[in-house]
Amino acid sequence: MPQVTREEVYKVLERVTDPELGGNIVELGMVSGVAVDPDGHVEVGIALTIAECPMRGTIEGDTARRVKSLPGVTDVEVVTTAMTKKQRSEVMQTARKRARDDAEPTQVSPTTRVVAVSSGKGGVGKSSVSTNLALALSDLGFSVGLLDADIWGFSIPRMLGATQKLVADDDTKLIQPAVVQGIKMVSTGLIIESEETALMWRGLMLSKALEQFLGQVEWGELEYLVIDMPPGTGDIQMALGRLLPQAEMVVVTTPQKAAQKVAVRVADMARRSYMPIVGVIENMAGFTCEHGETYNLFGSGGGRVLSDEISVPLLGSIPLDPAVVAGGDEGAPVVRADPDNPAARAFSALASALVEVVPPAEDERCTGRIAKLVAQLEEGLEPAASG
Ligand SMILES: Nc1ncnc2c1ncn2[C@@H]1O[C@H](COP(=O)(O)OP(=O)(O)O)[C@@H](O)[C@H]1O
Ligand SMILES: [Mg+2]
Numbered sequence: 001m002p003q004v005t006r007e008e009v010y011k012v013l014e015r016v017t018d019p020e021l022g023g024n025i026v027e028l029g030m031v032s033g034v035a036v037d038p039d040g041h042v043e044v045g046i047a048l049t050i051a052e053c054p055m056r057g058t059i060e061g062d063t064a065r066r067v068k069s070l071p072g073v074t075d076v077e078v079v080t081t082a083m084t085k086k087q088r089s090e091v092m093q094t095a096r097k098r099a100r101d102d103a104e105p106t107q108v109s110p111t112t113r114v115v116a117v118s119s120g121k122g123g124v125g126k127s128s129v130s131t132n133l134a135l136a137l138s139d140l141g142f143s144v145g146l147l148d149a150d151i152w153g154f155s156i157p158r159m160l161g162a163t164q165k166l167v168a169d170d171d172t173k174l175i176q177p178a179v180v181q182g183i184k185m186v187s188t189g190l191i192i193e194s195e196e197t198a199l200m201w202r203g204l205m206l207s208k209a210l211e212q213f214l215g216q217v218e219w220g221e222l223e224y225l226v227i228d229m230p231p232g233t234g235d236i237q238m239a240l241g242r243l244l245p246q247a248e249m250v251v252v253t254t255p256q257k258a259a260q261k262v263a264v265r266v267a268d269m270a271r272r273s274y275m276p277i278v279g280v281i282e283n284m285a286g287f288t289c290e291h292g293e294t295y296n297l298f299g300s301g302g303g304r305v306l307s308d309e310i311s312v313p314l315l316g317s318i319p320l321d322p323a324v325v326a327g328g329d330e331g332a333p334v335v336r337a338d339p340d341n342p343a344a345r346a347f348s349a350l351a352s353a354l355v356e357v358v359p360p361a362e363d364e365r366c367t368g369r370i371a372k373l374v375a376q377l378e379e380g381l382e383p384a385a386s387g
Contacts, residue, residue: 009036012067021091029090032047040073049083108219112145114244115248116237116249117252118249125284143224148228149240249270250354251306255300255302279314282302284320287319321341
């Protein structure tokens with residue numbers, strides 16, 4: 001019997017993929033070690049992103065099968081462990097890079113910051129936050145787009161008071177986004193007749209609509225594209241991560257302290273969609289009445305708990321305020337209709353906080369270049385001539 005080498009084992013392990021992350025376990029850095037005994041006993045260490053990884057059985061089985069197929073291997077032991085936070089973030093980076101390399105081109109510029117406004121559940125105010133955040137970013141002087149990715153449950157047109165229909169440019173054949181209140185906006189609500197007809201499009205359009213909105217809309221050079229995500233953690237999230245590898249996620253939550261469950265759900269969504277979570281937004285926080293008394297109708301502290309749980313900053317806390325509802329119903333979002341209102345001010349502060357965490361691409365280019373230079377020096381390469 002020939003003696004099997006560690007190199008040979010690594011070679012076959014390159015054929016074992018993490019179906020969810022879409023890369024092989026060696027490339028993803030999930031192989032923590034390989035030991036080969038002279039008698040042909042092989043031990044493979046696999047570090048899973050999370051201990052309760054749903055793909056655990058598949059990965060373990062594939063690993064054992066592949067390694068056993070090598071001549072000279074008498075038996076295989078697969079030892080799985082869970083990754084540390086740092087290891088996990090490195091794996092996610094590799095997975096993201098892969099996704100980016102495989103990504104289909106879209107009309108969204110690679111320098112546009114894409115912020116997907118998500119949540120673990122519906123009705124927490126994603127659309128209200130998306131709309132007011134987009135307008136507040138625009139008020140800071142940025143060029144902003146707002147994509148309503150809630151394909152059948154769209155509410156952005158109503159919130160912005162937009163009634164026009166989308167048209168395509170005669171020459172480029174590209175769909176022109178509606179320009180409303182200074183931002184570019186696209187929604188299925190600008191294509192179909194009524195909210196009732198939306199139901200008919202269910203399923204039919206769902207998978208294609210997002211692709212079209214990203215691939216066939218002439219967005220132009222935006223600094224920020226805010227995406228109002230549909231509720232839940234499903235297909236649209238995954239598709240977005242695939243189509244727009246630069247997309248990052250902010251999570252809207254209520255002040256209720258049921259954060260543990262939400263945290264697990266959004267962390268799982270981030271993992272499956274490759275979208276890193278950049279911050280938490282608490283919405284419907286303490287309502288202050290005209291006498292100055294604050295009522296925590298939906299509890300308090302949930303935003304902080306969730307942000308601690310998933311180790312990202314709490315970007316803002318938006319108070320519960322009737323002006324948010326009225327603004328949304330009348331096409332006059334509170335940041336524009338009543339900028340001094342406490343909720344409006346909270347939205348403006350949120351926009352500034354977001355810009356801190358996710359600065360416009362141009363501001364980052366310089367540090368990006370330095371980072372690349374340092375990386376090249378570390379690798380012992382001659383730094384490429386900088387342009
Ligand atoms: N900060 C807030 N204060 C008061 N009402 C709010 C606030 N945020 C959202 N709402 C209201 O809650 C309801 C759900 O908000 P919406 O933005 O449509 O949530 P989602 O998009 O998550 O389903 C709407 O009627 C909206 O006006
Ligand atoms: Mg919504």
